[in-house]
Amino acid sequence: MGSTATLGAFVSIDLMGFWTACVVIRMSVQLRNNVNVMGDGPATLVFAHGFGCDQNMWRFMAPLFAERYRVVLFDMVGNGQSEIHAWFKRKYDSLDGYASDLLEIVKEFAGPGPVIHVGHSVSAMIGALADLKEPGHFAAHVMIGPSPCYINDGDYIGGFTRQDIESLLEALDSNYLGWSGNIAPVIMGAPEQPELGQELTDSFCRADPEIAKQFARVTFMSDHRQDIQRLATKTLILQCSDDLIAPVQVGDFLHRAIAGSTLRQIENVGHCPHMSAPGACIDAIDQFLADSGVVALVK
Amino acid sequence: MSNDGDALPGSDELIENAPCALLLTLDDGTIKRVNQTFCQWLGMPREALLGRRFQDLLSMGGKLFHQTHCLTLLQMRGSVSEVKLDLLRQDGSTVSMIFNAVRRQTPQGYRQELALFGAQERTTYERELTASQKMAEELLLQQLASQKELSSAQNRLRLAQTEADIRATFAEQMVGFVSHDLRNPLAAIKMAAGLIGLDPLSERQQRSLGHVMVSVERAQRLIVNLLDFTQARVGRGITVLAQAIDLHKVIGACVEELRLMFPERTLIHRTVGEGACSADADRLFELVENLVSNAVAYGAADSDIVVTSAFEAQWIKVSVHNHGAPIAQNLLGSLFEPMLFGVADDNDAHTVGLGLFIVREIARAHWGDVSLTSSEKEGTTFVASLARPVV
DSSP states (O other), rough: OOOOOOOOEEEEEEEEEEEEEEEOOOOOOHHTTEEEEEEOSSEEEEEOOOOOGGGGGGGGHHHHHTTTTTEEEEEEETTTTGGGOOOOOTTTSSSSHHHHHHHHHHHHHHHHEEEEEETTHHHHHHHHHHHHHHSSOOOOEESSSSOOOBBBBBBOOSSSSSSHHHHHHHHHHHHTOOOTTTOOOOOOOOTTOOOOOOHHHHHHTOOHHHHHHHHHHHHHHHHHHHHHHHSSSSEEEEEEEEEEEEEHHHHHHHHHHHHEEEEEEEEEESSSSSHHHHHHHHHHHHHHHHTTTSOOOOO | HHHHHHSSSHHHHHTTOSSSSSEETTOOOBBBEHHHHHHHTTOOHEEEHTBBBBBGGGGGHHHIIIIIIIHHHHHHHHHHEEEHHHHHTSSEEEEEEEEEEEEEEETEEEEEEEEEOOHHHHHHHHHHHHHHHHHHHEEEEEEHHHHHHHHHHHHHHHHHHHHHHHHHHHHHOOOOOOOOHHHHHHHHHHHHHHHHHOOOOOOOHHHHHHHHHHHHHHHHHHHHHHHHHHHHHSSOOOOOOOOOEHHHHHHHHEEEHHHHHHSSEEEEEEEEEEEEEEEOHHHHHHHHHHHHHHHHHHHOTOOOOEEEEEEEEEEEEEEEEEOSSSOOOOGGGGGTTTTOSTTOOTTTTTSSOHHHHHHHHHHHHHOOOEEEEEEETTTEEEEEEEEOOOO
């Protein structure tokens, strides 16, 4: 799994306003996205984290699925322990750059069986975009708290106004002020969570301020309502009952937009049911995989 | 000790009026306990806060940040600290606070304990910092852009200069080639005209033949000048072949010939000092011919033209003087450059304006130079000073 794939990444070094170099680098996908593979089974589940976090957010779900399936975890470039030098603005100024990375991860790390993409929040859209870009790699999508468009537009309710998003960018600005480079703020001890190793907790939710701002802008300004209607792959939408970031109207919209999709509501306050209600999420995913016939329910 | 202890406020009172806001919430953010400080900061009574969710008190940006960063951290590792959030007061205004929280498991489920500190001053200061940083970055970008523009303009200029140089050199080479190739047909015309002159001719034919001969000679002189010019400009410079000569004899012979060429003018030759020196006789002839032709063309028609060959201590000086309108002051600086006419609209100018350039080049080839004085009263004098090598 540590093999090297060619990454046609053009790294530009903008020196004194001149394009002085255009270097093609080869970088391991494994290193770039800090890819981790657990377990094995008849299908591969690729877990993709959302904005503001990293693969650790799957820790309440992934180990359980790893008992029955091949599980692939990764950090999006600029988050967690991904290779920060692989980030450059031109590639990641739309979700498309992240979709390309996802396809490379799937091609290199998926097992021989069907591949199910489990994406949280913005990653649900990235999974759909990757599928549309190169159809055939995904047998199904599980979208947790997805939203194709966060900003209200006419009859469409995304949950936010443009000013709200500007206000988030300001909050990011003021919270990353004074952070140097890739250093997270000092975090008070967690005496009641001894199972979390120090190394793990130190890197959790770590992000370069510039990258975080760009990612927030790309995420919250995106509008993929047109794209999503072309998605023909089997899809499960996990909608929280009370979610600030993806209100129930958005889940309904997606259910209508994606033909043949399944909508399941999870009783949960907040945007991260896979952390606050992992049991309900696991049940819903297992049920979906069995009902849709993507993989037989393996006990 | 115990007396002191009695005088201190109790724990409840300390919490109520602590210099920071303290809250206890359920895991979904529902506020169960809140101290007086927080109520005061938000300008809300306790009853209005109990039962509400903490995140509902945040600005929209704060809500998003709280949801995407703080809650995930609390769930993952049980604590979060030093996050800045904007809260909404009762009157709708916002107040910035530093947010610390711990998430603990209790028999009744998870609880979140929050502590908030005022950060209004810090926020103002940070906004100014951010604005200054942005401005500095913009200025840097502007500067880089103008540097880039400047350097690209310089490159364009250099390119244009090089192109112009190449074109100029090419044009000068062309002049050289054409002048060279014109010599043979001119020689043929001259020879044929000479042969015609051997036959008996009518007076009219004789006159016409004279015109032909004069014109051919003029054309030949012009070609000699052009060839010298191209040699000086694009070749290795004008070459001289210095030989032992008598300066006065050479200049005298030259003046004699020029008298035949300009029979309508009076040419006077003056000599100063001895005459033995080392110089190129043909080039000196060319030099004098050019200066005299100029004097004929631009000097007063009734004025004598005086050619002086003089020996001085270190210099040999050959000068040509004429009376007439002085040379315009603004032309003096560039008079010896090629292609410039003393009198622009004078159609009788005898060359294309290379004469004085060649005079200067001949003088320089003799390690000397040219000078000029011109005034209404004194007339115009061109002086070619040649170095006087030891013979």
